[in-house]
Amino acid sequence: MTHLLPTAESLTVEFKSDRKRLPDSDLVEALVCLANAEGGELWLGVEDDGTPTGLHMDHRNLAGLAGLVAARTSPSLRVQVDGVEANGLPVARITVPKAQSVVSTVGGVYLRRRLKQDGTPECTPMLPHERESRAASLGLVDVSAQPVAGATLADLDPLERERLRQAVQQYGGDRVLLELDDEALDGALGLTARQSDGARVPTLTGLLLVGRETSLHQLVPTHEFAFQVLAQQAVRFNEFRRFPLLKALDWLETNFRPYNPEDEIQVGLFRVPVPMVDMAAFREAVANALIHRDYHRLGAVHVRLEDDALAVSNPGGLVDGVTLANLLVTEPRPRNRALADAMKRVGVVERSGRGVDTIFRGMLKFGRPSPDYSRTDAHSVVVRLPTEPADLDFRRLVVEEERRRGAELPIDSLIALAAIRELKRVTAEELADRIQRDAASAKRTLEALTEAGLVQAHGNARGRSYTLSAAVYQAAGDKAGYTRQAGFTALQNEQLVLNYVRQHGRIRRAEVMELCRLSEGQAKDLIKKLKGRGALVQHGERRSAYYTASA
Known part of the structure; x- marks a missing residue:
């Protein structure tokens, strides 16, 4: 052939x-x-x-x-x-x-x-380390569960073990861990592994969580992280460290807070903080980078505050089966399973494994753009959290709705509201791409928001689209905004039909349905309206009917 x-x-x-x-x-x-x-x-x-x-x-x-x-x-x-x-x-x-x-x-x-x-x-x-890295990215081996050559129990720091216990209390982790002695705690979290002779040897997870800094430097040379603050091409902060992970998270959060200004809004009787970067999203993004990085590769985890975004990057691309197109919906596939499980039990990261949802929520609930993963490639994962000003009206809307429900909005609903806020009008098909699900799931999300009074549906069947409801526009002090959005499509459809007739001389009802993406009933109503105004003249009856411009 x-x-x-x-x-x-x-x-x-x-x-x-x-x-x-x-x-x-x-x-x-x-x-x-x-x-x-x-x-x-x-x-x-x-x-x-x-x-x-x-x-x-x-x-x-x-x-x-x-x-x-x-x-x-x-x-x-x-x-x-x-x-x-x-x-x-x-x-x-x-x-x-x-x-x-x-x-x-x-x-x-x-x-x-x-x-x-x-x-x-x-x-x-x-090379051997590249083969191990490849196997880890495919989920065939877990380097974080393996003993580290040359490591002994003396490389574990009692002070870091105490920090771990405090973290369990601080983050609401598995409280059973607090009842265990050191040896049982090490076994429960996979911090050590038993050899054939019965001796216990630290694993990579053990060194990363409770290892001494000097031991990490010698035994895990790929572990390093940096916090950098860049303002108008000037470097205001630039430090590299090799702390164990719980200390690293504390250090990064402590150094980031002075650069994270916070406003407040009044919602009813309560004052709601509005930070430049949501701290839950910050913590999740940083923890994910430290946990899921490729420890076979040299290179630091970078936490970089730029003029327009907070960027977090780590060596090692997405693991096999995870892509930018399924990031929101795929099952968790950690590169370092033992380390990820230990951090979940401690309570540092989202225990369901849906930490990406936390990062998206931390951006969208303030009316900011979605996290940007577009710079991710085969060698590194990069997420940018835009730091543009929050939409305070949108934040107030989310807070009020979540208080009414007594629960957080589902992440798909937040994405839908953010999409409508940005685009003014969306269809189920357009939303499906954003939530990484099928059109039926997107439609269910939009219809649920419609029932809640946050969204207004326009049209039926294939041509159905959605805007924010009149009540939402009114609460935001933009009464004319709803009228513009609700009335725009009807006026647009009228002009489309009249332009088509001017160009082609005539139009049939089926052509109106295809041109304006309307159902049969909607097309009938539109034609009837144009006939009533004298803009169209009907010729023929029923299926043979067609319409021309009035003289």
């Missing part, structure tokens, strides 16, 4: 010349290289510049190629081989999936594909 060749090599596309018969070992290594990255396609019989030169005679029979690859890789790599004609020459397209474990050749060669600084791809050897 013929097939359009890719224009150039990339992270997922590799070209291999076969004019001199590519050695089987080179072919297998190239496929291993792709599998240990994102998978992709290897085009055999194509030069590096994308010019097809054809397959060698020895490779014209492709039947055994998939078996050869499976036999020479460990674990066996399953590939799909297709014969393709390019510019009249036979070439082979070999499709290789992303490996769900670390793959090597049977000769023990580990390779991975990466992009160089100029954007071109290359295959490089996978």
Whole structure:
């Protein structure tokens, strides 16, 4: 079959010349290289510049190629081989999936594909720590549960254990932990692991939570974090530390508070604080970066206050299965499970594993934009929390509704209200993208807000859209705002129909439905209104009816 060749090599596309018969070992290594990255396609019989030169005679029979690859890789790599004609020459397209474990050749060669600084791809050897990092990102191993080579119980700090117990009380953690002695506490939280001889050895989780600072520096050299304050390109604060995690969180929060001014609003009899950055969102974002970073990679966790946002970044991309498109709805998949579980039991992070919801809530409830993860890539996770002024009317609306309910608004409802506030009018399909769910779920959220009196629905069926309700606009002192939004679509639809008639001479009811995204009944009402004003003239009856502009 013929097939359009890719224009150039990339992270997922590799070209291999076969004019001199590519050695089987080179072919297998190239496929291993792709599998240990994102998978992709290897085009055999194509030069590096994308010019097809054809397959060698020895490779014209492709039947055994998939078996050869499976036999020479460990674990066996399953590939799909297709014969393709390019510019009249036979070439082979070999499709290789992303490996769900670390793959090597049977000769023990580990390779991975990466992009160089100029954007071109290359295959490089996978060093032992890179193989461990890859396995951790796939959820195959948990480095945080493993003993740290060279560590002893003397590397654990009694003062940090006391800090841990105080944190359980402060954050409302698992109070059963407070009844345990040191050895039982270490076992319950996975701070130590027993060896075959019965001796206890600190795990990475143990060192990170209650380790001595000097021991962390020597035994966990990848652990480091920084707090930086940048104002108009000037550096006002810039310090790096290697504290154990509970002390690190205290230190970061203490240093951040002076840079986090707070206003207040009056809601009924109560005064509600309005900080520049919600402290629950700050704590969750920082804790997530420290817990879920890749401890195989050098590099610090950065907490950076910029002119327009608080940015938190950590080495190591999102774990396998988590993407920016499912961040809000995917099941928790921690890279360091033992460490994450320990921090949840202490109470530092959200115990349901839905810490991302806490970060979103901390932004949206103040009428600020959603957290921005767009700078995240394969090497680091970056979240930016915009620090623009809060919308005080929106904050008052959220507080009043949550007090009426006696509970927090669901995160999907907050996202919906924020979207309508921003866009003025949304449909279920538009909201579905924002809450990362299907249109039916989005519609249920919008209808629930409609029943609560916060949102007004307009239209039926496919053309149904939603605005903030008249009561919300009135409470915000913007009575004209509702009228503008509620009346805008009707006026717009009238103009769409009249413009269509001017351009095409006539219009049918079905065309009105398609043009304005209206139901049949809505289209009838619109046509009736335009006829009543003398703007349209009807010709024919029922299904054969069409309408023209009046003379």
